[in-house]
Amino acid sequence: MEYIRVTKENLEKEHICCAISDNKDIQVSSKKAWLADRFDEGLVFLKSVERGKCFIEYIPAECAWNPIEAPGYMYINCLWVSGSFKGHGYSSDLLSRCIEDSREKGKEGLCILAAARKKPFLADPKFLKYKGFEVCDEADNGIQLWYLPFEEKTEPPVFKECAKHPHINERGYVLYYTNQCPFNAKYVPILEETAQKNGIPFKAVKIESRKDAQNVPTPITTYALFCDGEYVTNEQMNDKKFLKLVGR
Template sequence: MEYIRVTNENIEKEHICCAISNNNDIQVSSKKEWLKERFDDGLVFLKSEQRGKCFIEYIPAENAWNPIVADGYMYIDCLWVAGSFKGHGYGAELLNICIEDSKNKGKKGLCILSAAKKKPFLADPKFLKYKGFDVSDEADNGIQLWHLSFTENALLPKFKECAKHPHIDEMGYVLYYTNQCPFNAKYIPVIENIAKEKSIQFKSVHLQNKEDAQNAPTPITTYALFLDGNYITNEQMNDKRFLKLLEK
């Protein structure tokens, strides 16, 4: 497989994989704007040359939009292989490219979010274990920080205290999110309108800078939904999923 590195020079013409749609759609434009502002922070977005969901996105952990302490590590935002690309070893291929690039940049290792059992939109723990990753920290809600260290004496990545115990004081539904996930731009206004129509207490907190994201009360910042102070899910909601959740 041949891969293309998306940069500020080619981002307008390149398809960004996780949003297969017209470049004028809000989810595409919001994701591309988010990426463009991260490239100077060292973010790498590498995708298959063919149109489809096959890509890896990673950034120096000091600049990650997550409440972690992992100085000298590279943080993988997303490693995504889906559809016809699955089962061909492309995930391992992309990870190996990331490992080699990170070593060349003098990094101590890699880190990534997962859980003991596979969760939507998180790395598969079985794959991570197979590739030599280990758990270095775990939050109260079961979200884990996995690492692959390149040296024996490297300090292990860990969550900040604010993320170790995901809980907030506000009642009702509270959603923390960023524009890293392109579908937030499309679906968050949809569920906000549903909550308003049904008189459901709902508040969305749009994390718009690295500092706020690194001090969020949740290890997952792309999408973290709370209810009456308790974390309930990182799974993006469309109208049907949200209505089903409300029925419960």
């Protein structure tokens, strides 16, 4: 299995797997701009040499754009293997490389978001359990923090208090999102336009900094939709899905 590590030096010429259009596409440019600022913080983006959705993206947990307390851990932003790559051991191989790299860097373990049942854009809990991960914390909305310690008796990571009880004091639909997910650059404006045309109260809150991301009222920061203060979903949606959700 051959991989390419995306870095500052080759970022412009490499595709980024989850959005494989050219650099002029807003989804690609927004994600690459976000990545460019993370490499100096220790972010690693490792992908298959073949074009497609087969990659792992991880970063020291202190620099993760999530409200977690995980000193000494490596946080996996995304491990995504799909399409023709599935069933050939890529997920296990990419995870093994992350573990090896994290050990070499003196990390105490790995952590990642998931749920008891597989949710879109989150890790598969069955795969994590098979690989030795365990649940170390869970928010009220069912989002779980899983961890894989490298040594016994290692202190497990936890969610910050702000993320354990996802709730906001605003009416209508409120979406928190970042440019970590390239799809947001395309679909968030679509939701804003759809809401405006249909008289649906909607506000998009773009998280612009790590500090803000580490203090939002939800474990998931890439995409978290609330309605009348209550958490609804982390699944990106187009106009049709949004109107169906709203009941229009």
